[in-house]
Amino acid sequence: MNIRLCSGDEIFNADRKLIRFVQSEYELYDGVVTPQDSTLSLFDILLSIMMNSRLDTASKVQSIWKNKTPVEKALSHIPADMSLQDEHLSWENLEALFKAFCDIPWAGAAVSSKILHKKRPKLIPIYDSVIAIYINTCSTEAPLPRGSSEAAHMVRGIKCFRNLLLGSLDDVERLRGLPEMSRFPLSAVRVLEVLLWIENEGNAYYQVCPQCHSEKVIPITYGSPTPRLLRLAAAVKIKLGDESRLPNRPRLHCTHCLNEWGEFR
Numbered sequence: 001m002n003i004r005l006c007s008g009d010e011i012f013n014a015d016r017k018l019i020r021f022v023q024s025e026y027e028l029y030d031g032v033v034t035p036q037d038s039t040l041s042l043f044d045i046l047l048s049i050m051m052n053s054r055l056d057t058a059s060k061v062q063s064i065w066k067n068k069t070p071v072e073k074a075l076s077h078i079p080a081d082m083s084l085q086d087e088h089l090s091w092e093n094l095e096a097l098f099k100a101f102c103d104i105p106w107a108g109a110a111v112s113s114k115i116l117h118k119k120r121p122k123l124i125p126i127y128d129s130v131i132a133i134y135i136n137t138c139s140t141e142a143p144l145p146r147g148s149s150e151a152a153h154m155v156r157g158i159k160c161f162r163n164l165l166l167g168s169l170d171d172v173e174r175l176r177g178l179p180e181m182s183r184f185p186l187s188a189v190r191v192l193e194v195l196l197w198i199e200n201e202g203n204a205y206y207q208v209c210p211q212c213h214s215e216k217v218i219p220i221t222y223g224s225p226t227p228r229l230l231r232l233a234a235a236v237k238i239k240l241g242d243e244s245r246l247p248n249r250p251r252l253h254c255t256h257c258l259n260e261w262g263e264f265r
């Protein structure tokens with residue numbers, strides 16, 4: 001099943017990519033039941049590690065724990081069932097929430113959204129660098145003035161994400177309704193975010209070849225190969241790209257049919 005986004009991009013084999021993702025990753029993040037209240041428990045914070053939030057030292061976790069009261073207060077102003085599809089959203093409250101979180105040392109857009117997505121799964125997408133870079137390439141929102149806060153950038157990006165979601169909602173709902181997804185309930189926000197992440201992250205995780213539908217897809221790397229990259233290429237984990245192939249260098253390589261596709265952003 002292919003999805004065409006209002007950004008003009010098409011996601012091929014979206015159903016297979018999504019199913020591969022949930023079969024691998026659902027159990028230890030999305031499938032973990034957590035209360036959608038306005039408190040941040042230690043478990044809420046630590047669960048984000050399963051989405052690679054890089055909270056890898058006690059001092060980083062302590063930093064969030066000790067500064068969580070303003071986040072909890074801002075969260076209490078956002079109803080638990082609020083959805084990004086709702087017609088009337090309080091962007092001010094959402095920006096206040098992100099600001100409270102991003103004011104905490106170590107906690108930028110990625111960390112905060114990996115924690116907050118579980119508190120408001122229908123409203124807040126995980127907004128890591130992969131999603132932010134993609135959104136910036138297709139945003140129709142007015143640019144922000146220089147010096148704007150990270151929270152303001154998050155809200156601008158999520159407004160654009162909302163446009164993408166509303167523009168592809170029928171397809172997203174069709175994906176959520178697939179028989180294979182019945183054991184893996186996800187919000188529409190999460191389905192779209194997962195697909196955008198798969199399409200744009202650099203390691204070809206969960207990719208499927210649009211030509212032969214093989215799952216044997218590896219990333220193409222350009223530039224002078226380091227010893228590590230040479231080892232990875234020898235193990236067919238990556239392909240070393242042809243430097244002379246400018247300007248349209250493909251990003252992904254199918255080791256089954258040798259098809260190459262995808263663009264760098």
Ligand SMILES: [Zn+2]
Nearest residue numbers: 209212254257
């Ligand atoms: Zn192929």
